[in-house]
Amino acid sequence: MRPFTYERASSPRDAAARVARTPGAKFIAGGTNLLDLMKIQVETPAHLIDVNGLGFDRIEPTADGGLRIGALVRNTDLAADMRVRRDYGLLGRALVAGASGQLRNKATTAGNLLQRTRCPYFYDTDQPCNKRQPGSGCAAIGGYNRPLGVIGVSDACIATHPSDMAIAMRALDATVETVKADGGTRAIPIADLHTLPGSTPHIETSLEKGELITAVTLPKPIGGTHIYHKVRDRASYAFALVSIGAVIQKDGSGRVAVGGIAPKPWRVEAAEADMPRGAAAVAERLLAGARPTQENAFKLTLVERTLGAVIAQARG
């Protein structure tokens, strides 16, 4: 691990300003992803600003009947919250499907959204990787790419976003609240938080330098049957090959977000109009424009079949 300096943030605004003006500075909260990356020198921050003391650890109702989740609420606490279990079952199930209990005890809501890809070449500093080192190339294209993306990918990067929680947040139409380096605040629809790689895969979100996530809000509950179905190579401690987060209503309408296939939680609202027609119709529109590799083309079929299982489960 490279040497770095460390301080505890005194206020959100100060923390945002400090990261924006200090070269090589990064926020640290749970550290469940960042510390691993620092140990193998994929991340080499010169300075860490610890935001754990800033509060942001409460789950509160909003005036319009939704829920405001502090950025530092731990994944375990969020999954166990009775309001989440009752009204946003999809979120609780996605959280429990992610990582181990020990990791969920430390991992935060904001950190979960901002975790980095698990592309194996991203973690191997002997290999070219445009995300880790812009302009160096992509070892995954033409290499081992079975777990990687099939849609939203580019000629520069085919990595996937690894978060289970983010898939649920996308299906639930969450909004991300932030404070910026100038002290201003923003509310970013989760659909606009993560960016596609294009020619700049090292840029993964629409956050500005120093912009700090303070909370994630959920709109009022929409009812329906909440299902999170994660397909992976082994039963636990594995990332999704394909995951489906769905809220399905009695009349067959519903929302579907897909994980394991794209650089961001993948949802195509227009495809949801086809929900009553079944999984094949939805999958066709969800996956329009897909660019699978020879190794991961199976994910296209897997999305359709997993969605079919989810719809069948919702119908009882």
Ligand code: SF4
């Ligand atoms: Fe790096 Fe993306 Fe290529 Fe993986 S797919 S090696 S993360 S550029």
